[in-house]
Amino acid sequence: MHEFGEARKAIEAMIRSDNLEGLLQHAQALHGHLCPMVTLGVKAGHYAMKYLEDPNTGMEEIVAVVECNNCFTDGIQAVTGCTFGNNALIFKDLGKTAVTVIRRRDGRAVRLVVRPDFREYLFDKYPAAGPLFDKVVIHRQATPEEEHRFQHIWEAMARRELRAPLDSQMQVTPLTQAAPEYARIFQTVICHRCGEGVMAPRSIEVDGRPTCLTCAGRPVHMLTGQGISCGGAG
Ligand SMILES: [Zn+2]
Ligand SMILES: [Zn+2]
Structure with a gap:
């Protein structure tokens, strides 16, 4: 029999079975590429969905409040199922790579914020990435070869960071917080x-x-x- 919200069953199964590789692949299809920040979004979304236990059918029963619109946010959308279109993705314009995921029925929530020194940690761990990142992403002045090399390194980092301990990347705070109001239907x-x-x-x-x-x-x-x-x- 057809069940409402069945479309996310495979994703929910990956969440419950800690299939981070599968979740990252799913996020990559939305995001268009692999990068360390989409990996962190996937890990934050995975952690939050396990913590909150309930599945998400995209009816605002789970709400994600993001504080940035960068690669991290696509990992969150792909894994939690809280999206721009189903009104369960709330954007708070704080400019922090952080998310609070809330279970509406009782306000159980968790906030995950990327450590302030994460970029330094990353470039210390992968020294070849820093200068390429500056050329390709910051100054947009790289040769095609440098761009290609950067993409390879960046993808490898995204995969390796998937297995790094969560507390080396993010701070996690359990909370109780009311979810924002349900979306309204206007005339x-x-x-x-x-x-x-x-x-x-x-x-x-x-x-x-x-x-x-x-x-x-x-x-x-x-x-x-x-x-x-x-x-x-x-
Ligand atoms: Zn990205
Ligand atoms: Zn008009």
């Missing part, structure tokens, strides 16, 4: 200028008629690699 209104449907709280009245922020030329909040900012016209 859709039609913008009188462009004719597109708009969630009612994101429309404004212009000449007494509903108008989207783009047509009204109003600034909008955007989540980019710089975090959330209120930028140019919608």
